Amino acid sequence: MKKMPHLATVLGCWSFLVFSVNAALAEPKYGKDADPLWKKTHSQYFKNNEAPDFWALVGYYLPQVNGRACSATSFTMVANALRRANPYTREDAILTVESFARKYGTEDYIEALFGKIPPIASGAFANKNLEKIFQSAVEKLGIAKLGAEGAKFIQLDAQKEKVDWAKQFHEALVANEKSADDFIIINFLQGRLTGDPEGGAHVAVIAAYDAKKKSVLVFDPDREYYEPYWSPEEAVLDAIADPKADSKGQVGWFHIKSIK
Numbered sequence: 001m002k003k004m005p006h007l008a009t010v011l012g013c014w015s016f017l018v019f020s021v022n023a024a025l026a027e028p029k030y031g032k033d034a035d036p037l038w039k040k041t042h043s044q045y046f047k048n049n050e051a052p053d054f055w056a057l058v059g060y061y062l063p064q065v066n067g068r069a070c071s072a073t074s075f076t077m078v079a080n081a082l083r084r085a086n087p088y089t090r091e092d093a094i095l096t097v098e099s100f101a102r103k104y105g106t107e108d109y110i111e112a113l114f115g116k117i118p119p120i121a122s123g124a125f126a127n128k129n130l131e132k133i134f135q136s137a138v139e140k141l142g143i144a145k146l147g148a149e150g151a152k153f154i155q156l157d158a159q160k161e162k163v164d165w166a167k168q169f170h171e172a173l174v175a176n177e178k179s180a181d182d183f184i185i186i187n188f189l190q191g192r193l194t195g196d197p198e199g200g201a202h203v204a205v206i207a208a209y210d211a212k213k214k215s216v217l218v219f220d221p222d223r224e225y226y227e228p229y230w231s232p233e234e235a236v237l238d239a240i241a242d243p244k245a246d247s248k249g250q251v252g253w254f255h256i257k258s259i260k
């Protein structure tokens with residue numbers, strides 16, 4: 001995440017003002033809970049598993065276009081992956097973050113993404129609002145006939161114990177790994193995984209689940225600073241459940257799926 005002076009907002013990708021700190025430059029880029037893909041720490045996973053989500057997503061792995069666009073970028077990747085088998089013509093364009101937002105976003109969402117005024121008070125990036133936008137988009141894109149079935153925000157129940165959350169998240173990962181007809185987009189505290197204390201509230205796509213190592217491959221759209229990284233399942237849940245991951249206490253993940 002980063003070091004541009006960014007009027008971060010609890011409603012954007014990053015949750016606080018960030019400025020360059022020279023001392024931080026001596027720290028390694030990745031902490032103990034993030035292994036970048038190039039290290040091949042999970043090479044056996046790719047030898048022994050189909051990795052359906054990874055192969056469907058990798059061609060559409062996008063960088064976020066600004067500090068507010070992590071959720072829009074993550075959804076755009078997923079939408080393209082779910083539309084991959086469409087009978088495209090030469091004239092058909094692949095969805096970009098901007099075309100997704102302008103075609104399927106609401107006026108306040110577009111303003112929150114690209115406008116001059118930071119989206120502090122609009123609520124445009126609240127998870128329940130994003131859920132509505134994603135639901136509308138999957139329906140209009142032909143991904144799901146009923147958008148509400150194609151895009152859901154799975155909110156962790158605050159009344160339940162962490163052990164229940166762990167079970168719920170594990171079951172979601174196992175089910176999601178079975179096919180590229182569905183994807184999980186997580187709302188999480190980025191620094192909990194990368195080790196960078198400046199990494200605030202963020203959104204990314206899960207590209208794979210290594211059940212043997214209980215590890216999650218995160219396609220982080222913050223590509224100016226990160227490549228895909230593997231993180232322990234338990235750490236990813238911690239990052240999702242952290243109260244700082246969402247200003248309204250709506251912690252959880254999005255489940256986007258194709259329903260024909």
Ligand SMILES: [Ca+2]
Pocket residue numbers: 053175176177178179180181182183184
């Ligand atoms: Ca899947």
